[in-house]
Amino acid sequence: xxxxxxxxxxxxxxxxxxxxxxxxxxxxxxxxxxxxxxxxxxxxxxxxxxxxxxxxxxxxxxxxxxxxxxxxxxxxxxxxxxxxxxxxxxxxxxxxxxxxxxxxxxxxxxxxxxxxxxxxxxxxxxxxxxxxxxxxxxxxxxxxxxxxxxxxxxxxxxxxxxxxxxxxxxxxxxxxxxxxxxxxxxxxxxxxxxxxxxxxxxxxxxxxxxxxxxxxxxxxxxxxxxxxxxxxxxxxxxxxxxxxxxxxxxxxxxxxxxxxxxxxxxxxxxxxxxxxxxxxxxxxxxxxxxxxxxxxxxxxxxxxxxxxxxxxxxxxxxxxxxxxxxxxxxxxxxxxxxxxxxxxxxxxxxxxxxxxxxxxxxxxxxxxxxxxxxxxxxxxxxxxxxxxxxxxxxxxxxxxxxxxxxxxxxxxxxxxxxxxxxxxxxxxx
Amino acid sequence: xxxxxxxxxxxxxxxxxxxxxxxxxxxxxxxxxxxxxxxxxxxxxxxxxxxxxxxxxxxxxxxxxxxxxxxxxxxxxxxxxxxxxxxxxxxxxxxxxxxxxxxxxxxxxxxxxxxxxxxxxxxxxxxxxxxxxxxxxxxxxxxxxxxxxxxxxxxxxxxxxxxx
Numbered sequence: 001x002x003x004x005x006x007x008x009x010x011x012x013x014x015x016x017x018x019x020x021x022x023x024x025x026x027x028x029x030x031x032x033x034x035x036x037x038x039x040x041x042x043x044x045x046x047x048x049x050x051x052x053x054x055x056x057x058x059x060x061x062x063x064x065x066x067x068x069x070x071x072x073x074x075x076x077x078x079x080x081x082x083x084x085x086x087x088x089x090x091x092x093x094x095x096x097x098x099x100x101x102x103x104x105x106x107x108x109x110x111x112x113x114x115x116x117x118x119x120x121x122x123x124x125x126x127x128x129x130x131x132x133x134x135x136x137x138x139x140x141x142x143x144x145x146x147x148x149x150x151x152x153x154x155x156x157x158x159x160x161x162x163x164x165x166x167x168x169x170x171x172x173x174x175x176x177x178x179x180x181x182x183x184x185x186x187x188x189x190x191x192x193x194x195x196x197x198x199x200x201x202x203x204x205x206x207x208x209x210x211x212x213x214x215x216x217x218x219x220x221x222x223x224x225x226x227x228x229x230x231x232x233x234x235x236x237x238x239x240x241x242x243x244x245x246x247x248x249x250x251x252x253x254x255x256x257x258x259x260x261x262x263x264x265x266x267x268x269x270x271x272x273x274x275x276x277x278x279x280x281x282x283x284x285x286x287x288x289x290x291x292x293x294x295x296x297x298x299x300x301x302x303x304x305x306x307x308x309x310x311x312x313x314x315x316x317x318x319x320x321x322x323x324x325x326x327x328x329x330x331x332x333x334x335x336x337x338x339x340x341x342x343x344x345x346x347x348x349x350x351x352x353x354x355x356x357x358x359x360x361x362x363x364x365x366x367x368x369x370x371x372x373x374x375x376x377x378x379x380x381x382x383x384x385x386x387x388x389x390x391x392x393x394x395x396x397x398x399x400x401x402x403x404x405x406x407x408x409x410x411x412x413x414x415x416x417x418x419x420x421x422x423x424x425x426x427x428x429x
Numbered sequence: 430x431x432x433x434x435x436x437x438x439x440x441x442x443x444x445x446x447x448x449x450x451x452x453x454x455x456x457x458x459x460x461x462x463x464x465x466x467x468x469x470x471x472x473x474x475x476x477x478x479x480x481x482x483x484x485x486x487x488x489x490x491x492x493x494x495x496x497x498x499x500x501x502x503x504x505x506x507x508x509x510x511x512x513x514x515x516x517x518x519x520x521x522x523x524x525x526x527x528x529x530x531x532x533x534x535x536x537x538x539x540x541x542x543x544x545x546x547x548x549x550x551x552x553x554x555x556x557x558x559x560x561x562x563x564x565x566x567x568x569x570x571x572x573x574x575x576x577x578x579x580x581x582x583x584x585x586x587x588x589x590x591x592x593x
Contacts, residue, residue, distance in 0.1 A: 012522055015515045016504070018497035020488070021523040024530060042534040045561050049481040052473060055451060058483050062448060242459065245476075249455025256452070275445045276490065283444075283487015284498050290484060338498045380502065396505075 002033050019341045020284075023291040030298040044294030048286060051159055052245050053175060058282045059248035060150050063255040064106030065278035070265040072226060073115040076102055077123070079219040086211040091127040092197035095120045096141055096190050103145030105229070113142035113387045121392060128206040136402035137197065139388040140410065143376035144189060146369055147182030150233060150248065153343055153372060154178045156289065157365040160347045163293065165361075167300050168352055173361045175244045176237060180427040181362050185370060185417045189410060196409045225258040285340045292344035305352035312353065322357045323418050326350065327371065334375020335382060342372060359421075366424045370417050374410050377403050436567075437493070444486040447479045471550035478548070478557050485564035492571040494585065495520075504586075517579040520572050527569030534562035 006029065013022040024041070031040055048054070080094045080101075087093055098120065103112045117138045124134035146153055154175070161173040220227070233251055236242035242250065259266045266274070299305065316322050333342050347368065354364045376384045377399075385399050417423060454472050461467045491497055503512055541555040548554040578584040 012519060013500055014502060015519050016499050016501060017519040018495075018499050018523055020497060021526045024526050025522075028526070028529060038529070038533040039537040041530055042537040042558075042561055045530075045534070046481070046558055048484055049474075049477045049557075051480075052477060054480045055455065055476050058448060058480065059452065059455070062452075241463075246455060246459050249452055250459065252452045253456050272441070272445045275448050276441050279444045279448060279483055279487045280491045280496065281487070283484055283489070284491050284496065286480070286484030287488040287491075288498055336500055338500075341498050380506070386505070 002029065005029050019338070019345075020287045020291050023288070023295050023345065027291065027294040027298050030295070030302060034298075034302060036301075040297075041294055044297050045290045047163075047293050048290045051162070052243075053155065053159055053162075054286075054289075055245040056150070056155055056248035057152060057285065058279060059245075059252040060152055060155075061282050062275060062278045063248075063252045064111065065274050065281075066255045066259050066266065067102075067106055067226075068111040068115050069270070069274055070259040070263060072105075072259075073098075073102060073119060075219070075223045075226065077116065077119050079216075079223050081123075082212065082216040082219040085209040088208065089194065089198035089201055089206070090209060091124055091129065091206070092137060092201065093194050095124060095137055096144060096193055096197075099138075099141035100145035100148065100186065100190055103143065104148035104151065112145075113139065113384055114391060117142065117388060117391055127209075128204065129201060130204060132398075132402045133197075133201065135388070135392065135394065135399065136404075136406050138392075139384055139399055140377050140403050140406035141193070142384045142388070143373045144193070145186065146373045147186040147189075147366065149179045149182075149237065150244070150251070151179070151182065151369065153339060153369045154182060154365060155244070156285075156340065156343055157347060157368055159289075160292070160296070160344060161351060161361055161365065163296065164300070164348060164351055168355060170351075170355050170361055173365065177362050177428045178365050179237070181366050181424040182369070183427065184423050185366055185413070188416060188423065189370075189373075189413045192409050192413050193406065196405070200405070225262045229254060229258070288341050289344050292348070295345070296348035299348055305349060308349065309353050309356055319357045319359065320419065322354070323359070323367075326354070326367070327414065327418055330368065330371035331374065331378065334371050335378035335380065337375075338383070339372040339375060342375070343368060360425060360429070362428055363421045363424045367414075367418050370414050374407060374414065377407065440486055440490050444483060444490065447483050447486070451476050451479045451483075474549035481557075482560050485560045489564050489567045489571075492568045495572075495575060513579065513582070513584075516584065517576065520575045520579055520584075524569050524572035524576060527565045527572060531562050531565040531569055534565060538562055 006026070009022055009025050009029070012025075013019065027044070028038060028041060031038060076098050077094065080098045081091070084090055084093045084097060095116075099112055099116055102116055106112065121134055121138045124137065125131055129137075145151075155178075158173055158175040158178050161170075164170075165173065229251065232254060233247050236247045236250060237244060256271075260268065260271070312322075316325060330342075330346070333346065336342075337345070351361060351364060355361065376382050377388075379385065379396075379400050385396060385403070388394070389396050389399055454476055458468060458472050461469065488497075503515055507515065538555050538558055538561070541558060542553075546554040548557045575584055
C-alpha cells in the first residue's frame with residue numbers, strides 16, 4: 001500500500017507535478033505510515049522561520065535581479081575584454097571570467113545566459129571563433145561561478161547541513177567555510193576550461209587584440225560604482241565584521257543605491273515589479289526548502305539513513321567507490337531535477353551516509369554543487385540548454401552537440417575535485 | 430474578479446513591504462551594533478518570520494500562473510493532446526495535497542490561538558503562523574481553479590519558473 005503510493009508519487013513527479021507537492025506528499029505519507037498526527041507538517045513548515053542565515057536568500061536574489069535588470073552585464077564584459085582580451089584565446093577567457101563573476105554576484109545562473117550570453121555569443125563569433133564552439137562555451141559557462149561567494153546553492157546546502165548537524169555527530173559546517181572551500185575548485189574549472197579553449201582554437205584564425213591602457217581605465221571608470229561591491233561582500237564576510245545574512249542586507253541596499261540612484265538605470269517605478277519577480281522565485285525555492293525540511297525530519301525520525309547505510313555497506317566498502325557511485329547518482333539526478341530541488345532532496349539522505357564513509361561535510365557540499373553546475377546543461381532537461389535554445393534560436397540537439405566537449409572538461413574537473421579533498425579543504429581545516 | 434484583483438494587490442504589496450523591511454532592519458541592526466553598541470531584540474525574530482512570510486507569499490503568487498519548480502519533461506517531450514490530461518491529473522493532486530496541509534495546519538493554528546502563546550514583541554504566535562494555513566489554502570484554491578479550467582480546456586500553459 002505504502003510502496004504503491006510511493007511509486008505513484010514518483011510517477012506524478014515525472015508527469016510534471018510541482019516538486020513541493022510531491023515532497024509534501026512523501027512526507028505526509030511517511031508520517032501517516034508511522035501514525036504521527038499530520039499537524040506535524042505545520043511544525044515542520046514553521047521551521048522556515050528558525051534560521052537567521054536564510055534571510056540571505058531573498059536579499060542576494062533581489063540584488064541579483066537588480067544587477068540583471070541594469071546594464072551590469074555590458075560593463076562587466078567591457079571590463080574583462082579590456083583586461084584580458086589581449087591574451088591567446090582572449091575572448092574565450094573573457095567569456096569564462098565574465099560568466100563566473102556574474103553568476104557569483106547573482107547567486108543563481110539562468111540569468112547569466114540571458115544577460116551575458118546575448119552579448120558574448122555575437123562578440124565571440126565576431127572575434128573569429130567558430131559558431132559551434134562559441135555556442136557551447138556560452139551555454140556551459142552559464143553556470144560557472146556557482147561555487148563562488150555569495151553562491152545561493154552553497155548557502156542552501158549549509159542551511160540543511162546545519163539543521164542535520166543537530167541530530168548527527170559531525171564536524172561543523174559554517175557557511176563561511178563553504179565559500180572558502182569553493183574558491184580553488186572554481187578556479188580549477190576556469191583554468192581547465194580556458195586550457196581547453198586555447199588548445200581547441202589553436203589553428204583557428206582568431207586575431208589577437210592589442211592591449212589598451214586607456215580602454216582599461218575607461219572600463220574601470222564605467223564600473224566605478226559596482227567594483228566596490230565584491231570588496232564589501234568578501235571583506236565583510238571574511239573579516240568577520242558581517243555575518244552572511246548581514247552581508248546580504250548590505251549587498252541588497254548597496255546594489256539598490258548603485259543602480260537606482262547612481263547609475264539611474266532602474267527607475268523607482270520599476271522597483272516593486274522587480275522585487276515581486278525576485279520574491280516569486282525566492283518563494284518557489286523557500287517552499288521547496290520548507291517541505292524538504294519536513295521530509296528530512298521524517299527521514300531522520302524513521303532512521304532511514306541508517307537503514308540505507310546498512311544496505312549500501314554490504315555492496316560498497318571503501319570511500320572511493322562510494323564517491324564514484326555518488327557522482328554518477330548526482331549527475332543523473334542533476335540532469336533530471338531543478339538544482340535547488342535536487343539539492344534539498346538529496347542532502348538529507350546522502351550527508352549522513354557520506355559522513356560514515358569519512359567524507360568531510362564541507363567537501364561534500366563542494367562535490368554537490370560542482371555536480372549541479374554540470375547538471376545545468378546535461379540532457380534531457382538541463383535548464384541552461386533550454387534557455388540557450390530559446391535565446392539563440394538553435395535546436396536543442398545542436399546545443400547538446402556543442403556543449404559535450406565542455407561537459408567532458410568539467411567532468412575531469414569534477415573528478416579532481418572529488419578525489420582530491422585537499423583542493424577544497426586547504427583553506428578550511 | 431474584483432476580489433481576485435484585490436487579493437493580488439494585497440499579496441504584491443505585502444511581499445514588497447516585507448522585503449523593504451528586511452533590507453532596512455538588516456542594515457539598521459549592523460549600524461546599531463557597530464556604532465551605538467546596541468541591538469534591538471525584536472529585529473532578529475521579525476526578520477526570521479519575514480523569511481517565512483516571503484516564502485509563502487512568493488509561493489502563492491507563483492501559483493497564479495503555475496510557476497512552481499518541477500521536472501519539466503512533459504512540456505518538452507509530450508504531445509499536446511496527451512499533455513492536457515497529464516496536467517489535469519497533476520493539478521488535481523497538487524490541489525489535494527495543499528488542501529490536506531491547509532486543513533491540518535488550520536487545526537494547529539486554532540489550538541495555538543486557544544493556547545494564547547506569544548511569539549515575540551507581544552505578537553500572538555497564532556498570528557505569525559497563520560500565513561501557513563492561509564498560504565496553502567490559497568495555493569490549493571488556485572490549483573482547484575486550474576483543474577476547472579483544464580476540464581473546460583481553457584487552462585493557460587504552465588509558465589517556466591523564473592530563475593535568478
